[in-house]
Amino acid sequence: MTFDPNLAAIRFGSGRSPLFDLPREADALLAELDTGQLYDVTGFGDTRPSMAEFQAAAKVARAARGTDALDAEEAAFREVRVAANTFYYGAVRSGLARHVGAEFGFAARLETFWADHFTVIARNVAQRHMVSTFVQDAIRPHIHGSFSQMLKAVATHPMMLIYLEQTRSVGPESIQGKRLKCGLNENLAREMLELHTLGVGGPYSQTDVTELAELLTGLTYRAKDGFYYNPRLAEPGAETVLGVTYDEADGIANILTAMDDLASHPQTAEHIARKIAAEFVADEPDPDLIDAMKEAFVATDGDLPTVYGTMLDHPAAWAPKLQKVKSPLRFITSSMRALGVTGDAVAQADGRKTRELILGPLRVMGQPWEKPNGPDGWPDESAAWVSAQGMAGRISWAMSAPRVLTDGQLPDPRVFVETALGGLASQDVIFAASAAEARPDGVGLVLASPAFQRS
């Protein structure tokens, strides 16, 4: 089992497209990591309205209730809401266009994977448009770097600090803690161990969680600075995490050292290797594949392209059997690619199409945009996506969306079987595409088929 261009496009990329050639070798996929970013959005610091501006406008509008200024302030707040919403819709389209408009989409797949590994969820409407800025700042620049760089970028990003409540955590014996009688919030420390690095089965205890929480105090955010280290929140004294003692005297440096240590822990290497392999290859990846990726991680201190390259060079990655089911996002983006939709067409879609072809269907299929249930993100297991409701969503979308996406110029279903599936089309699918009584049904049957839903 070796490199196969069709599997490479489907299993590791965002799917086949008549607009692009198939990747010819693993290096072509890896080279995509260095070609620069498609469809950027602005970062946290440059996005307007900022969270603070949104909140301020809301507060002014609330305060104006019962006064003559009410209409003017409500109109001003409405303008801010519209601007935030416009940005949010644009970010949704950019997120999909990165998959649809890429040559292969391996980089886009990795961005989506890492954004899910380090899930951030908006906690209120002022934050809703800002989740994509977290991905832009902390995930996208680091998919071809080291794991520790990404971890540090994530754990110092305002959106992560806000989402996992690090901004609310105060060392009980710190200057502020004693003055305000407030205390620790363990949320970020816990998820850093349980989800981001070691994994839930990892060798840590409640004491490690608490000590790490004490160590992380001081990491915070404020509107005028963005990320900010505030020594007045930092718990005094050394902290011991997984047997390593971090001195308080170093300030933020020891926090970053602790993150480096967690990032290079062998249990982290195992956890990350398994998770990447499970994303791309199989729910239960070949143990030998995991071992090889883990060793590459350990040997290079978490150099991610080496880990990806090890996966792509491993025979188990090229097993012909399609062992994964595409997530709803992958289903929609790979369908768009198969239909020959361009990245620019996705990026320029209007609000109504964004709602009706993307946001609504993702929700019905079980993957509402940027809204998983919690910090553990979307399910890893393929079967989780194949529910009655999820299939209703997929089948309806397959039958109705392609007409709109192609402006009524649907491909001939008999040709589309090959465009969408290459050599993976079964006799049943070839037959169904030709037997359908209408073009939309024929195209829909190809997209709804297991050969297209799986990878």
Added chain:
Amino acid sequence: MDRRQFMTRVAALGCSAAASPLVTPVALASAPWDTRLVVVILRGAMDGLDVFRPHGDPDFARLRKTLGQDSLDLTGFYGLHPALEPLLPLWHAGEFGAANAVSTPYRDKRSHFDGQDILEAGKPGLTGAENDGWLNRMMQSISGITGQTAFAIGRDQQLILTGAAPAARWSPEAALDLSPQAQSLLELVYSNDPLFATASAQAIEIAKSVEMAAEDDAADADMMMADPMMSGVRANAEHVQLAEFAAARLRDETRIASFSINGWDTHLRQEGGLKTALGRLSDTILTLRTGLGPVWEKTAVLCLTEFGRTAHENGTRGTDHGTGGAMIYAGGALNGGHVLGEWPGLAEADLYNRRDLMPTRDVRAYPAWVMHDVLGINRTTIELSIFPGLEMGRNPGIVG
């Protein structure tokens, strides 16, 4: 099958969708019992101490500096969170109560996700590959279960109903409109992939039944909103739609429904967050009660959460992950108007790890006794296969 054979079969069916195996209506065999069981998972760890508040405990006020204000007195010892005031009439009617100081067997790591997996798996610990839930194992122990007997409702995957017994899953916003020809071809395309074949068959079947029921439901929804007890309920909110959908299914042949209410992870400013979450819970229970009409008398609603929260209020006017908590229950089939369970006390030495409410009973004992007393499932089956490792102990009297 070649094209000719296929077309012959389609012709023989007369393009009748109803005759296709994909959309054969489920056998209308009546379920083997009449009681309705609704399990609501409160995801995020509800602070039981702030819902059924032990004001009679001398340490409560010391632990909760700002929380626990404006309680509605229930028993002299316990007061109710004011956001549940709409449920007070149910308390007095014996249709709403709680079991306090309960927990799953999960201890110490206090992870939401592991906690929820253990709660839904119903087992003493995790194996890392949880693939069936206790509601599903309960169904496996009973004969006569159909594809419509149990419904997991909403967008989230629910381990509690996952397993070998058939259970449907649906969110009220899904729909499916296919021509008979497209349906037949879909069936062909899925014929060699059991995972997709099963889910798609269910999708088509449920979409049809929902469509048929849609007109009735529209009329019912109007009637429900006219009910005076529903005056505070937000009609279009997602949780209300879930509860309405559940009630419509349960009035029909469905006997088990499960869904989730999120928003209980109140690390920060619990006063506001818990009020919102309890508002959803109260809306949900009232919507079920009104939607079920006379069937409410035969209904048991159990609201379970993965663990409780710290006995101490934290530094951000919230509470952190803890151990012992409360289970809320409602329904005419249960013995409400009580806070069940042995109270462990809140003195520092009485707390678990000097931090959390000490669990005095395995929370699984309550659904176990409901199964035993209402559904007639024997104790051995419950203790060996539905809730392995559970010692059911004496009857807590949750069933009237």
